[in-house]
Amino acid sequence: MMKPNLFAAQEREAKLTKLGDALQVLERHVDFAALANGVDTAAPRPGRERGGRPPFPTEVMVRILLIQQLFNLSDEQMEFQLLDRLSFQRFAGLRDSSQIPDRTTIWTFKERLIKAGASESVFEAVNRQLARHGYIARGGQMIDASIVQAPKQSLNKEEKSLVVDQNAMPADWSPPKRRQKDLDARWTKKHGKSYFGYKLSVNADKRCKLIRKIKISTASEHDTLHFEDLLDPANTSRDVYADKGYVNYKREERLAGQGYRMHIQRKGSKDKPISEAQQRRNRRIASPRARVEHVFAGMAQLGGKMLRSIGLARATLQLNWKAAAYNLRRLCYLKEAKFSAF
Structure with a gap:
């Protein structure tokens, strides 16, 4: 019979670090507060005039979206993994939090960036950080x-003529159908x-x-x-x-x-x-x-x-974050390998 251990959580975290947690390597080399400031400058946080629960800090959301791109997770899987996975909780700063951003919170944060025209903000912030590290x-x-x-779209001949040739949406499409059709x-x-x-x-x-x-x-x-x-x-x-x-x-x-x-x-x-x-x-x-x-x-x-995702605006957001995640992973490789040119 296994005995309970009051320090089990700390021991598991220590072993996780010893085995090699790639997210901890990011933690050593990346200034996430600077990335969050870049995002907030381009897409200011919403006000609290209407009350309600305060939004999660931008730095937490930036960390979550980078995890999502690094591990190629959907919003639903991201929510599940934040609840289940120790390394993700630790990296996002949610280890001792009773609240975890759910799929709706993640989606809302992305929509905030799209509406503000700030899809490129994190990619630009990452590149500024690369320059500060000397990687010009x-x-x-x-x-x-x-x-x-x-995702491929199924359109009949008339719908294709409207969407592709006239860049218009068929009038008889219901709102749920419109949300699922990629017109771009x-x-x-x-x-x-x-x-x-x-x-x-x-x-x-x-x-x-x-x-x-x-x-x-x-x-x-x-x-x-x-x-x-x-x-x-x-x-x-x-x-x-x-x-x-x-x-x-x-x-x-x-x-x-x-x-x-x-x-x-x-x-x-x-x-x-x-x-x-x-x-x-x-x-x-x-x-x-x-x-x-x-x-x-x-x-x-x-x-x-x-x-x-569906639509050019969301594709632009996702691919900018994907490129930012690639650059950060590449930065960690260069720093850890002590790239000879620098």
Whole structure:
């Protein structure tokens, strides 16, 4: 028969730390109060004029949303795990609290950010923190895009004509049905396979593989439309790496006049294949450019290839928080590995 132990909780926490709690590594290197201040500046906390229970501190909610992105949890699963999991309670500062944010509280916090136009606030706050740690953008910039799939929509021919062609909603849809229909996501094809959802375009610095800029759009928008929006003038190098999807000779000439050194792979056609010199150039670019694929692989590990949300506004919020979570995890790796460049 096992004997009760008054110090069982403390002993379990100590053993958890000894075994290696990734969230405690985040605790060592990240200033969460600064992240919360950035969010509050962009989306002020609601007033108490109407009374009711005071909202949870913004820092607690920031920590919870980062856990959600790191472990790819739905709002419902996040509520359950906060009630059940010791490491999550400790990281969120809820170990001794009788109140735990439920799924509605988490959803309401996200809606507050969306309505305030503050979806990018945490990503920007994380990047300011990277700079304070000394991880400025350097070594050149890598630009690429990835499709992020959303829940597929079933539309008949008339509904598709209204939604896709006229950007309108059928009048006979009930309110519950409207809430479940994604009117922003679009279909696209890649390598002969169809995908429904959105597109995440990123700029990652070549030296540290940290995400510096992002752009979220519908999947049907071509990658090259956002190329210039993603350029980062703060990068210490003017080298820009991209794959064949970004070829645009006029733009390259214009950007070269601004001091950028363009390293974009060339593509041929059936009637006009690329020359041997262009093939050698493509091979030289391939290795440094491929480093951006490591970034997308890291995002995929966090569940960054699939959305649970509906609509461009919520997709923008989720992918900004996903990119912020990736950068924080990458920061911890660089700090713990004592990255040789710093």
